[in-house]
Amino acid sequence: MKIVLLVPDGVAVRNYIYSDFIKELHQAHFEIILYHQIPEQAIQEIQNVQGNRISQFHVIPGFKEGVLARVVRESCSCARIKYNATVLQNKTIPKFWNGKSTNIKRFLLLRIAELIGSIISKKYSFILKFEKWYDLLISKNSITKSLEIDLSKLQPDYILNLHQRAVNTAPIIAAANKLYIKTGTVIFSWDNIPKARLVSRYDSYFVWSDLMKSELNTLYKEIQYPSIQIVGTPQFEFYFNNNFQINKEDFFKFFNLNPNKKTVCFSANDATSPYEANYLEDLCEEISKIDEVNRPQILFRRCPVDFSNRFDKVINAYPNLLFPVSPDWRIASVDQKAFIEIFPGFSDISLLVNTVLHSDVVVNLGSTMAHDFAVYNKPCLYLNYDPVENSSFKVCDVFAFQHFRSMEKLDAVGWINSKAVIMNKVQQALDRPESIGSDRLKWLQKVVRHPLENNSRTLANEIINLCTSV
Template sequence: MKILFLVPDGVGIRNYLYSDLIPELRSCNAEICLYHKVSKSAIKEIEIVHKIKIENKEISDLNETFYLKFLRESTAYARLIYFKDFLKNKTILNFWGKNPTSFKLKAFYFSCKTLGTYLSKNYNLLRRYELKYEEKIKTTKAYQKAKEDLKILQPDFIINLHQRAPITTPVILAAQELRIKNSTVIFSWDNIPKGRLICRPDMYFVWSELMKKQLCLLYKEISPESVYIVGSPQFEFYKKKEFQQSKEAFFRQYKLDTSKKTICFSGDDKLTTPYDQFFLEDLCSSIQEFPKNERPQIIFRRCPVDFSDRYDFVLEKYKNDIVIVNPDWRVETPSQETNFTMIYPAYTDISLLVNTCLHSDVVVNLGSTMAHDFAVFDKPCLYVNYNPKRDENWSVEMLYQFEHFKSMENLDAVGWVNTPSELYPLLKIALSTPDLIAKERKQWLKKIIQHPLEKNSINLATQILEKCTSAS
């Protein structure tokens, strides 16, 4: 049997293609093929990790016509409005994220919003337009090329590693016409309310019961029988001893002080948290209140896709308190830094992230998934919850009203820093008696992701193999 991984960009490489998923499939004599839009060096890294040669083929570009893009964007906006009304959460519209500058683009997106608003009032009509988009995709060269490629590759099963990439639509639709079983993972814990489920594969692999309920609630056409709870392999790395260094070795490598408590500040992308640099500055200022012989050190891990210089002034000002431990992600050329098809995590970044979490005592950030990463090691997270700057287009209140944060309702899942002056006292507690901060962090983690974590690759591989066998 042959399993084809649909890889539209580099961000899913660590979570799935570096995990035990490929070895689990190969242990049952499955062939592996990558149908991808990533760099040659990324493919080579995957092959080195698993010590195998992997059949691979590049996906053709999808050159959307004006009408195709109009249909896609209009239905995406309609989804957001529908979700906003259905869930009674107006922050969902923030995921639209369009801020055109030219008159032509302003007119285009105004038209998309106009049609989208109309479609959002009638779910059946919305679905007709989504299906119309799929029918139009079938008239493209990308669709015909996908059919030709799949006939040559002859996979028994296809798994898409990112549900929102438009380039995957022709492949999924071609697979359905050729009667090849096909599926998608839901890439992240916050993806479903964002309204970018591009097409409807045969089956869905999700993180948890919570995610399954949300997917079926918001997409009426998706049957619960087609949704499988398997977790996400990205968390199993934390359970593997081979990725863990001793504290002494890790600290020696990055010139950290083993006698000091350690705070990790994890950055986010510039769009999500435009004022992250000021949160880092407040954190650095707050640790000055500790007696000098008790002052903790800060590990700064920036977001892998944030190449901005916005932190530079803080890093210089507090260079004696901050140790930079940047993620190890690779880009093909500097001009392609924002191109997700040309950026990917190196395998070494797994160990880097594991040891950052393992050997830090607490993590501070603005609403980051790193709260879950630290919870794996039963370590607390402090969410900053104040506005460092006045901005009519952005606020922490808006961010924490996003739908995925409702999963922590009635749980003491994180510590809340409501003013800069609260950082010092909360850090004192988190560093000295961590069990008093975010006491239910493990419960939140179990709500978000299927346990046991170390079985997530096995769960997904088992489902793929079962469906693959039943399809043959």
């Protein structure tokens, strides 16, 4: 059997291409082909990791939607966001519609799309008609026609998209549909479904949990319930692989950390969260007030795709307290920081595993790292205050996002509701970790299918079954 994996950017590389998912497919005698839009350096890294398990690499052809197709797609996205906000009764969902742009042409296009989206959101059948119109426009694109030829030659049994939001994969799925090739997509993250980032339609959808399956079925009524498969996600499997674990003394020595001190991990979000440096500075200020004998150290892990210098001032101010353990994510071209030029090094898996393994508590603003720490049954403290007064960015909006409703009726994390309580909350988490987020394992079980350590096999088995079924 033959499978094509779509890798539209470097994000999918870490969670799927570096995981045992590739090994599971290879052991099931699949020929694995990658259609990708990642740099050559990333391909070399993948080959170093997977050897000859992947037989072919093809670059996803350059694809330009055209103005009409772009307007239709953006209109559908806007309409879905408005529809989702109504169905889920969540006023924060419209914040995921990004209708702003400094480019006048893009700004006008988005304004038109917003107007159309507002109209078609009033009736679900209108949304479906516009989405079918978009599919028709893509199917007539010259790139789609050339991909039909390519796929006819390859004759894959299955095509799996490893990131459902990628527009550059739409012509491949359109070509596959014309050729009656089975298709599927993973829903990449636990917060993706309400954001209306499902560009194409597939035969199968692979989600993390019952919760996500219900959400997808609720918001996309045309998707049949049996076509949604609960497979978890491979990204938590690495924590169960001893090959990624390093002795604490060696790991800490490399990053100048003290293995005899308690360790607080501060994990930062990307640039869409504008006050991460303010939070880090607050944490450093308050932790520095603890007497030196009992003072914990702070291990700082920035968001892998954030290469800004916004944390430099704080790092330089606290050299004996704050220790950066920078993710091993690389930019292929120093002259270009486009998202497709960014990819993870394989060593970042070990960096993250040991960061979680050897830290005692994680502090952040609503990050998924709460789940990473829960794998090892360690507490998370969520920052729950605005560090800058009169800002348009409000923390209350963050924790009103739909995916945090999964915490309802659970004591999943601890809350830092002001700068003044940082020291006491951190000390409580270090001294009595069981008293912070006592339901963290229940939350993890609700969000991700268990057992966590074999989700690659579960996904692979589902695909094998789909390919062999008549």
